[in-house]
Amino acid sequence: MPRGELVVVWELAAAISVGSWLGIMVLDANQQQFASGQAWTDVRGSKIDGGHAILAGGYVPDVKFITWAQETEFAPSFWKGSAQGAPLVEEAWVVIWPEHLGSAEFVQGIDLTQLAADYQALTGNPLVLPASGGTPPSG
Numbered sequence: 001m002p003r004g005e006l007v008v009v010w011e012l013a014a015a016i017s018v019g020s021w022l023g024i025m026v027l028d029a030n031q032q033q034f035a036s037g038q039a040w041t042d043v044r045g046s047k048i049d050g051g052h053a054i055l056a057g058g059y060v061p062d063v064k065f066i067t068w069a070q071e072t073e074f075a076p077s078f079w080k081g082s083a084q085g086a087p088l089v090e091e092a093w094v095v096i097w098p099e100h101l102g103s104a105e106f107v108q109g110i111d112l113t114q115l116a117a118d119y120q121a122l123t124g125n126p127l128v129l130p131a132s133g134g135t136p137p138s139g
Contacts, residue, residue: 015094016056016063023091025083026052040074042081042088102130
């Protein structure tokens, strides 16, 4: 999702359902919450500890993720949180495998024209899509 675009929670939930990485800001308070086994929240006034990449794997109601070799979670307030004018959840990355693109169920909610345009903008290469309902290309 382009920087500055509003976070649409259902789109992020869809991305998490197929496995995604999130780029987040970790607050000092989140470090304490992690050590205590608590869900991470937006704690106003807490300083930023640093950026972090996490593998998200669940989202009802809190987002479940793996970090520092341990499963933990963050509460809905973290989704909406910000520190020093920047969102706590800064970016989301999802891997789309060829097998996904060969599945009618997967592609029914995807704007394939926009996906192809975004792919070309990022890589400089055209996106080769499998035939509708067919087997995705190998390699």
